[in-house]
Structures are given as structure tokens and as C-alpha cells.
Amino acid sequence: MEKSDFKRLHNEFKQVLAKIKQYDRIICFRHVIPDYDAFGSQMGMYTWIKDNFPNKDVRYPGETNRSFVPSLFPEPEVVDEEWINRGPFLAIVTDTATTARISASVIDKADYVIKIDHHPNVDPYGNLNIVYDHIVAASQIVALFALSRSRKYVLSSKAAYYLYAGMVGDSGRFLYPDTDGATLRVAADLIDTGFDLQDFYDRMYAKTLKDVEVRKYVLNNTKITPGGTAYYTLTDEDCKRMDILPGEGKIYVNEFRGVEGIYATVSTTEDAQAGVWRVSLRSNRKKVNGVASKYRGGGHEGASGATLESLDELPQLLADLDAVPLDR
Numbered sequence: 001m002e003k004s005d006f007k008r009l010h011n012e013f014k015q016v017l018a019k020i021k022q023y024d025r026i027i028c029f030r031h032v033i034p035d036y037d038a039f040g041s042q043m044g045m046y047t048w049i050k051d052n053f054p055n056k057d058v059r060y061p062g063e064t065n066r067s068f069v070p071s072l073f074p075e076p077e078v079v080d081e082e083w084i085n086r087g088p089f090l091a092i093v094t095d096t097a098t099t100a101r102i103s104a105s106v107i108d109k110a111d112y113v114i115k116i117d118h119h120p121n122v123d124p125y126g127n128l129n130i131v132y133d134h135i136v137a138a139s140q141i142v143a144l145f146a147l148s149r150s151r152k153y154v155l156s157s158k159a160a161y162y163l164y165a166g167m168v169g170d171s172g173r174f175l176y177p178d179t180d181g182a183t184l185r186v187a188a189d190l191i192d193t194g195f196d197l198q199d200f201y202d203r204m205y206a207k208t209l210k211d212v213e214v215r216k217y218v219l220n221n222t223k224i225t226p227g228g229t230a231y232y233t234l235t236d237e238d239c240k241r242m243d244i245l246p247g248e249g250k251i252y253v254n255e256f257r258g259v260e261g262i263y264a265t266v267s268t269t270e271d272a273q274a275g276v277w278r279v280s281l282r283s284n285r286k287k288v289n290g291v292a293s294k295y296r297g298g299g300h301e302g303a304s305g306a307t308l309e310s311l312d313e314l315p316q317l318l319a320d321l322d323a324v325p326l327d328r
């Protein structure tokens with residue numbers, strides 16, 4: 001992080017606190033098909049608000065994700081029409097680049113929207129947009145907010161645990177680019193709140209024999225393009241046979257990362273219910289988000305998502321990815 005980031009954040013965080021104080025009813029949102037950072041930033045923000053303003057009515061709706069719920073995060077809440085229409089509320093949306101990726105479509109009913117994100121700001125949908133696309137996790141921004149409040153506010157070990165989960169998830173255990181000194185300092189402060197770090201890692205990296213079987217299948221069925229893109233495809237039938245959900249097909253996308261001669265990795269999973277193919281693109285050597293945005297997606301330079309209407313589009317996507325020049 002740069003010095004100028006902290007100056008800007010200082011101002012933005014003052015506004016966040018003022019808005020939290022102003023509204024008695026608050027919704028914390030995360031993006032669809034939630035990952036660690038989506039859950040972590042949402043639940044970290046929710047928990048911080050409840051810890052410090054117990055009388056406020058704060059909600060955390062969204063899709064669930066059986067890989068993380070209930071061992072790391074609680075089931076999301078259902079927020080009904082009656083709640084939405086009862087009166088003005090503040091929406092705090094974390095880790096979500098575009099309105100299309102917000103879990104519930106109630107955002108336009110919110111009185112005031114705060115966007116806290118670390119994706120390129122292609123859709124500044126907030127009344128206040130706190131967006132730093134070179135910060136490794138949205139949870140790091142929420143953690144900075146919580147850590148930089150005055151002593152009269154608490155950061156509980158529960159809130160810290162959620163935020164740490166988001167940071168570990170999106171940084172690949174502090175491995176991916178954009179991990180920097182600030183990331184580690186924030187992580188250290190979160191650990192110092194006293195949650196059980198070993199228990200956290202046991203839960204986060206718990207594996208089942210089923211995981212091993214799917215990984216085996218993915219390793220055996222990964223193909224490599226002439227330009228060094230490793231890719232695998234899971235059909236609806238594959239997912240059913242191996243008992244995985246469409247959102248879980250991407251879990252193995254990093255298996256070939258770092259292998260000599262591999263410059264990008266791609267997972268493609270059929271989502272029969274939505275009638276599309278979900279694609280995840282990853283690279284530590286080239287920018288993948290340009291290709292993702294060509295195929296109804298977007299994301300970070302090194303990690304993006306896209307959607308194919310038909311598998312016939314995959315060869316062109318792979319050719320496009322092969323054609324992206326190497327950064328290093």
C-alpha cells in the first residue's frame with residue numbers, strides 16, 4: 001500500500017463510521033458464489049458493527065457455500081421483502097465489483113450504499129466507493145477500518161477471525177501478488193486478537209477423500225495448450241458423479257500453477273441450472289482479466305471469472321489467453 005492510500009482511507013473510513021452511526025438498519029452484502037474474501041469481509045464487517053452497536057438491526061444475506069458453511073462461516077440470513085420495505089437502510093457491499101454480482105437484488109432499495117472492494121472499479125455503484133484494486137483482499141480494507149478506529153471501539157477475536165479468513169483466502173496464504181508489508185501487518189494485528197489460529201487452519205484446509213478423488217480426476221484430465229495454458233472441463237455429469245456443485249469446480253484451478261512451461265490455468269464447469277459454463281482464469285505471469293471481460297466476466301489481473309454460453313467458445317478463449325503476452 002502507498003502512503004496516499006492511507007490518507008484517502010482515513011477520510012473514507014470517517015464517512016463509513018458516520019453512516020453506520022446514522023442508520024439503525026444495515027445490510028452487509030457479499031458477491032454471488034461466495035469465496036473466503038466474500039464471506040470474510042461481509043461477516044467481519046457485520047460482526048464489527050454488532051460488537052460495537054448491539055442495538056442496530058444488521059443483516060447478512062447471500063448465497064451459501066457448502067465448502068465453508070458451517071465450519072468457517074454461519075449460514076446466510078434470509079432477508080424478506082417486509083424487512084426491505086420497512087424503512088430506510090444502509091447497504092455495505094464488500095468484495096463485489098458490479099451490481100450484477102451482488103447476492104440479493106435489493107440494493108436499489110437501500111437509502112445509501114457503501115462499496116468496499118479490491119477489483120477494478122468498473123461499476124462504481126456506491127454512494128461511497130472505497131475501492132483499492134492493488135490491495136490483495138477486500139477483507140484487508142475492512143480490517144484496516146476496524147483496526148484504525150479509536151480505542152472506544154472493539155475488534156473482537158470473532159470479527160478478526162472472519163477478516164483473517166478473507167485475507168488468507170484471497171492472498172493464497174500470503175503468496176499472490178499484492179501481498180505486501182501492510183497485508184502482513186494487518187494479519188498480525190488480527191491474530192493478536194487471540195482467535196485460535198491452528199483451529200482456523202484445520203477448518204480452512206480440512207480435506208475429505210472426495211476432495212482427493214476430484215483432484216485426481218482433474219490432474220488426469222488437464223490438458224495443455226501450445227501457449228502453456230493448463231485447462232480442465234467438468235460437465236454437469238462429472239459434477240453429479242463426483243458430488244460437487246458448479247461453484248466448486250474451480251477449486252482445483254491452481255493445481256498446475258507454477259509448473260514449468262505453464263503460464264495460465266483455466267477451469268470450466270457446467271452450470272446446467274443456469275445453462276452456462278463457469279470459467280475461472282488464473283495466472284502469475286500474464287494479465288487474464290482482459291480475456292475474462294471478453295467472455296462476460298472480469299476480475300483481477302491474476303484471477304478472473306467468465307461465463308460461456310456454450311463450450312464451443314472455449315477454444316477461442318484459450319487461444320485468446322495464449323495470445324496475452326507474458327509480464328515476466
Ligand code: AMP
Pocket residue numbers: 031035095097098101119250279280281296297298299300303304305306
Ligand atoms: P472466480 O474464478 O469466480 O473465483 O473469480 C476470480 C475473481 O474474479 C474473483 O475475485 C471474482 O470476484 C472476480 N470475478 C469473477 N467473475 C467476475 C465478473 N463477472 N465481473 C467482475 N469480477 C469477477
